[in-house]
Amino acid sequence: MATPTTSFMKEVLPPVLDSTSQPPTLFDGTTRLYISYKSPFAQRTWITRNCKGLQEKIKLVPIDLQNRPAWYKEKVYPPNKVPSLDHNNEVKGESLDLIKYIDAHFEGPALLPDDPAKRQFAEELFSYIDSLNKIMFTALSSKEDVGDEVGAALDKVEDALSKFDDGPFFLGQFSLVDIAYAPFMERYQILFSDVKNYDITKGRPKLALWFEELNKIDAYVQTRRDPQELLAHTKKRLGIA
DSSP, X not given: OOOOOOXXXXXXXXXXXXXXXXXXXXXXXXXXXXXXXTOHHHHHHHHHHHHTTOTTTXXXXXBOTTSOOHHIIIIIOTXXXXXXXXXXXXXXXXXXXXXXXXXXXXXXXXXXXXXXHHHHHHHHHHHHHHHHHHHHHHHHHSSSOOOHHHHHHHHHHHHHXXXXXXXXXXXXXXXXXXXXXXXXXXXXXXXXXXXXXXXXXXXXXXXXXXXXXXXXXXXXXXXXXXXXXXXXXXXXXXXXX
């Protein structure tokens, strides 16, 4: 399972659809991935699509979550969240389920290894990320300094990155686990530095290297937003001045 290092031309991103926008021609056989450019959950699926080389097979449909088109909830995905994937005229949601689905059902490099030990560890890390997100976002919203709980959570990530020595990523080689964590860790690095004056990589060399190697992967880099835009958007969502 090789790291996806293929350089491809920067994709011209489609315009964001809002409440004034007409829907695409729905259920016409086109596979569509409904996302928000600012959503870390949607970013997982976008990275997966890019890593598989599916830019022509899976069309991006960006939605304005602050001003959603009514047709999205009524005709596409009743939960009215992103991401969702319209494939074979069936719409599925939930980002962790979708990245596994895209990996399993489309051509392109496999993003999970065959090694049973690595697959088991992948499931453990998929299960942990919600706990990590709760700890990290709670700390960001708090008026207190960064506490031991954040340090312990990040140390757990550092330990996870130390488990396999055949590469700098969670399973050694780049995988769906890195894709699941990347959008959130990217935000934590920016937010904790700005809001808490706290470097999440300090004393965590494996995590520092992980970020360095991650930023060499075009499929991920092309999904990144401007850090200041991310900072402002996330601080507003968390109610942080």
